Amino acid sequence: MTAEARIQDMAARARRASATLAQLPAERTAEALRAAAAAVREQSRAILAANAEDMANASALSAAIRDRLMLDGPRVEGIAAALEAVAALPSPLGQEIDRSTRPNGLVLQRVRVPIGVVGIIFESRPNVTADAGALCLRAGNAAILRGGSEARASNRALHAALLQGLSETGLPEAAIQLVDDPDRALVGAMLRAAGAIDLIIPRGGRSLVAAVQQDARVPVLAHLDGNNHVYVHAAADPEMARRIVLDAKLRRMGVCGAMETLLIDAAFPAAAALVGDLLARGCEVRGDRRAQALDPQVEPADEQDWNTEYLDAICSVAIVDGLEAALAHIAAHGSGHTDAIVTADQDVADRFLDRVDSAIVLHNASTQFADGGEFGLGAEIGIATGRLHARGPVALEGLTTYKWVGRGTGQVRG
Incomplete structure (x- = not known):
């Protein structure tokens, strides 16, 4: 199967999952995240063993990258706590942004809805697997995650805990998918998947973000470097x-x-x-x-x-x-x-x-x-430095869009 076909298949399953998530009571996604947090704690030894494998292969990387890659007991507990923090946040879905009544009596509302299918491409930090998956889920989106090869074992272990949380609570496992193959052609296929993936969020260094912005045919929510x-x-x-x-x-x-x-x-x-x-x-x-x-x-x-x-x-x-x-x-x-x-x-x-x-x-x-958790957002997918859609720590509201709802009493324009 080609890279394009594989990503299109993942995106199709994600689309079906996102349609299911959009209709669920908010408590269902909160329950799934609490179950995932419990799974992270239960599987902490396996997660740390996977991270040790990644760290052993990362000796040639810089100290900064190794610091971002490394997990220990407190950091794993922090990942579990972040899942619970996101679960405790009020769901933004259905939230009324504003309302107006037109002179003809037509009532217009803007309400928050999920974006749909979100692709996240990131480097080094295994915690992004959990943070991004949790935030997308709580905002009613399905996530397709592609982490860096340097964190492959850690990402796989954390993704397994997320899947356990979804499975235990009856949510579709396609809601949080991991691109586990290091083939870079799959990244290119994600960037070209316009219509199948609704938004790409890169999280990493300037070179990664620049490459995503240059090649993407899907809208990009960018996070450039923090100078x-x-x-x-x-x-x-x-x-x-x-x-x-x-x-x-x-x-x-x-x-x-x-x-x-x-x-x-x-x-x-x-x-x-x-x-x-x-x-x-x-x-x-x-x-x-x-x-x-x-x-x-x-x-x-x-x-x-x-x-x-x-x-x-x-x-x-x-x-x-x-x-x-x-x-x-x-x-x-x-x-x-x-x-x-x-x-x-x-x-x-x-x-x-x-x-x-x-x-x-x-x-x-x-x-x-400068951290979503410190801002009371539970976690973040990144700090957006652009000026459109979302800015600063991108959390639940930044992962929603809105639609207009009109309520009339028979009004016509004729």
């Missing part, structure tokens, strides 16, 4: 700034919410301490001329550094002359993902939040909060 900034304003509390900077960069370096560039106001009195903290924690610092003057260990930054998502223990540092210079730097080099300001000046903070054109903007908080 995120923290701007420490002159009026920032020094101790707060130190805590936020260290967390934003070093809590987890391989996540898209990590800070990649630190902007320090030239009038901030403790700039050297911020740079020293990063260096003391083993982070390489690359800076402009004024940043290099703060510490002899700071390496010179070039133009490419300001545009790089390192996902590693590397940070660019620039000294800027006030808010306007910080805003100009972010506008020139940011990726529209997540940017933060640290300041005690509320007026400056409000101007920053208003003028930075990113999916997530934060005041006095770490960029590592």
Whole structure:
């Protein structure tokens, strides 16, 4: 069977499953997700063994990718907890967005409905198998998942737990399908499956997203890289700034919410301490001329550094002359993902939040909060950095569309 035929067959089964899901009471999908969470816990040893197999084959990969790939007991428990969190969220299906009554008495409503069949193409992170499957299911969609070959065994083990949850609660197993074959032709077939797959969501590095956008004939909800900034304003509390900077960069370096560039106001009195903290924690610092003057260990930054998502223990540092210079730097080099300001000046903070054109903007908080779970969304499929349909953490509402419902009393246009 050709790659196209295989994907068309999976999509046809997904379409039938999505039609079933759209008609189910919300409690049925919640029940399935709770059963899947129980299965993840029951099968944790098998999941960890599968992940150990993947990790053994990943020795040549970067530390950041290995961190995203690795599962341990707490991370497996986090996957199970995320399934339960999604189950506990109210279903968006049937939710009335707005209502109006026309002069002729016709009542119009916009109500949320599933998108239908969603394809998710992702790299490295095995938890995406569970998060994406759960969110699609709760929003009434069928999912076709294609993970990276580096996580193949882990994805297969987690998918088995999801299938157990579906089976135990009588939901169609075709609601969450896994493309388990590493043949890249299957990815191309997914991207060309217009009419069979309704939406493609890529989750991974810039090269993956760019390739999907270039080749897709299916609408794409894109998540580009997280070239995120923290701007420490002159009026920032020094101790707060130190805590936020260290967390934003070093809590987890391989996540898209990590800070990649630190902007320090030239009038901030403790700039050297911020740079020293990063260096003391083993982070390489690359800076402009004024940043290099703060510490002899700071390496010179070039133009490419300001545009790089390192996902590693590397940070660019620039000294800027006030808010306007910080805003100009972010506008020139940011990726529209997540940017933060640290300041005690509320007026400056409000101007920053208003003028930075990113999916997530934060005041006095770490960029590592760029996460659907931290936003109360249960989980996320990714952080969308575009401007259409959904933006920021894509969770249940981002996986729905709407239809217009008109209720009349015999109105005609004649």
